[in-house]
Amino acid sequence: MSDGASEGTGDDSDPDSDATATAADDLDPLIADLLDGKHRALARTITKIENRSPGYRDLVSQLHAHTGEADVVGITGSPGAGKSTLVDKLAKTFRDDGLTVGVIAIDPASPFTGGAVLGDRIRMASNVGDMDVFFRSMSARGTLGGLSTATTDAVKALDAFGKDKIIIETVGAGQNEVDIVRTADTVAVLVPPGSGDDVQMLKAGILEIADLFVVNKADLDGADRTVRELREMLELRDGEVQTGGHHGFEEMTVDVGDDGSAPADSDGVSDESTDGAAREAVEPWDPPIVETVANKGEGVDDFVAALDDHRRYLVESGRIESKARTRYAEEIRTLLREDARELLANEIEARGGLDERVEAVFRRETDPYTVAEEILEPLVDCAADRRN
Amino acid sequence: MSAEQGQRQIRCLVAKVGLDGHDRGAHVIARALRDAGFEVIYSGLHRSPDEVVQAAVQEDVDVLGISILSGAHNTLVPKIMDGLEEYGARDDTMVIVGGIIPDDDTEFLREEGVAEIFGPGASMDEMIDYIRANAPERR
Numbered sequence: 001m002s003d004g005a006s007e008g009t010g011d012d013s014d015p016d017s018d019a020t021a022t023a024a025d026d027l028d029p030l031i032a033d034l035l036d037g038k039h040r041a042l043a044r045t046i047t048k049i050e051n052r053s054p055g056y057r058d059l060v061s062q063l064h065a066h067t068g069e070a071d072v073v074g075i076t077g078s079p080g081a082g083k084s085t086l087v088d089k090l091a092k093t094f095r096d097d098g099l100t101v102g103v104i105a106i107d108p109a110s111p112f113t114g115g116a117v118l119g120d121r122i123r124m125a126s127n128v129g130d131m132d133v134f135f136r137s138m139s140a141r142g143t144l145g146g147l148s149t150a151t152t153d154a155v156k157a158l159d160a161f162g163k164d165k166i167i168i169e170t171v172g173a174g175q176n177e178v179d180i181v182r183t184a185d186t187v188a189v190l191v192p193p194g195s196g197d198d199v200q201m202l203k204a205g206i207l208e209i210a211d212l213f214v215v216n217k218a219d220l221d222g223a224d225r226t227v228r229e230l231r232e233m234l235e236l237r238d239g240e241v242q243t244g245g246h247h248g249f250e251e252m253t254v255d256v257g258d259d260g261s262a263p264a265d266s267d268g269v270s271d272e273s274t275d276g277a278a279r280e281a282v283e284p285w286d287p288p289i290v291e292t293v294a295n296k297g298e299g300v301d302d303f304v305a306a307l308d309d310h311r312r313y314l315v316e317s318g319r320i321e322s323k324a325r326t327r328y329a330e331e332i333r334t335l336l337r338e339d340a341r342e343l344l345a346n347e348i349e350a351r352g353g354l355d356e357r358v359e360a361v362f363r364r365e366t367d368p369y370t371v372a373e374e375i376l377e378p379l380v381d382c383a384a385d386r387r388n
Numbered sequence: 389m390s391a392e393q394g395q396r397q398i399r400c401l402v403a404k405v406g407l408d409g410h411d412r413g414a415h416v417i418a419r420a421l422r423d424a425g426f427e428v429i430y431s432g433l434h435r436s437p438d439e440v441v442q443a444a445v446q447e448d449v450d451v452l453g454i455s456i457l458s459g460a461h462n463t464l465v466p467k468i469m470d471g472l473e474e475y476g477a478r479d480d481t482m483v484i485v486g487g488i489i490p491d492d493d494t495e496f497l498r499e500e501g502v503a504e505i506f507g508p509g510a511s512m513d514e515m516i517d518y519i520r521a522n523a524p525e526r527r
Binding site for chain 2: 050114
């Protein structure tokens with residue numbers, strides 16, 4: 001079977017799709033179908049991305065030229081904060097405005113079996129039967145860092161498909177998730193009332209990446225207090241930031257790597273400073289705090305307005321482009337890290353594995369640094385030769 | 389460590405269709421499938437055939453498990469099969485049905501394209517083995 005999704009082409013052929021089809025002659029048929037608006041092709045492309053099926057990289061590279069139009073919103077927060085419900089209402093509001101929506105909802109997977117129950121879909125009650133909301137559940141399977149690659153690529157698929165708004169929803173616990181929402185243009189962090197400890201957690205982690213805060217379940221006791229605590233925290237942060245200048249703090253922790261390759265960061269940040277002139281004219285962004293009661297739909301309009309404000313800020317300040325550049329730089333680095341890891345794994349394999357070397361290290365005949373250098377040396381030499 | 393890169397994972401949608409409020413079985417099955425290492429999407433109660441189709445297509449599941457205890461399977465299942473057909477998902481989605489299905493109806497459901505029917509007394513292992521052996525191999 002050459003391509004499962006090509007079976008999905010028989011139906012609902014679009015009369016005005018001919019132009020795309022002819023231009024897309026050298027495209028993979030799956031991508032041609034996706035660009036043609038076939039849901040099945042989009043779904044299958046995301047599956048291939050998730051599975052890292054052979055050839056998925058070609059698919060994603062073909063997608064890239066068709067991306068860049070969608071507005072990507074990341075939503076994160078502790079479990080039970082009401083993310084899925086809010087996403088549902090958000091998607092509904094977008095749909096009422098005539099916009100098409102893609103949603104990627106990420107749930108944890110069992111580290112033992114790899115299995116997962118992906119339950120976010122249940123909350124999508126406002127959009128059932130509406131195919132223009134493309135909702136996809138993903139499990140946080142695979143290696144660290146791999147998930148953010150898969151998410152980025154899945155967003156590309158939705159973007160190329162022509163979705164106006166793309167929402168990424170994930171549990172905001174840990175670096176992996178922080179990396180994922182970072183692929184969004186605007187990041188909203190949900191905080192349930194009375195979550196003093198969570199706020200402490202946010203302080204350390206997610207605070208830096210929040211473009212706006214949502215205190216959901218605002219009808220519960222303690223909501224005012226949570227809003228107040230958040231506000232205090234933001235003021236405190238502003239105070240700290242003064243010394244380092246307004247800008248750049250969001251990008252300070254750009255490194256998505258799991259191997260802590262710190263030097264890479266400085267490059268990412270340098271994009272920031274180049275368009276400083278354009279930004280001077282625009283007020284720096286101050287993360288607003290929005291109160292919502294998602295299950296009743298209260299405050300959702302305020303939330304959408306805040307998202308729009310941030311979008312406007314990004315466009316007017318030119319940050320939207322610098323952000324994209326930073327993101328692409330990061331994406332390239334992540335891919336390179338994955339490739340390099342594979343290259344090294346192959347190299348180790350080709351040299352008969354690590355076992356003997358480990359033994360030698362164990363017997364104190366050599367040491368880990370020397371071994372690493374030995375394995376790396378031919379690669380380094382090779383690269384140096386090619387460079388000149 | 390079954391979740392290394394380049395690995396394919398079986399995705400299942402466990403769906404409750406129609407006016408049928410009995411979801412204990414569906415919950416138990418969702419959990420068992422999860423523990424078997426599958427990715428399970430649970431639809432929630434009272435879904436219409438269209439909703440189930442939408443979920444199956446968008447989630448690109450390998451297996452669609454429909455749980456029906458209301459007796460309306462002869463109406464609901466064909467609607468779902470037609471919906472899958474419409475989106476080109478019928479051939480590579482394996483549909484299995486669980487619940488109370490009278491023997492007389494199994495022939496009809498199979499003709500409609502249902503791969504297997506698991507009634508009361510079917511064991512989890514049986515079902516999991518069946519899915520492992522028969523989940524459509526697609527690329």
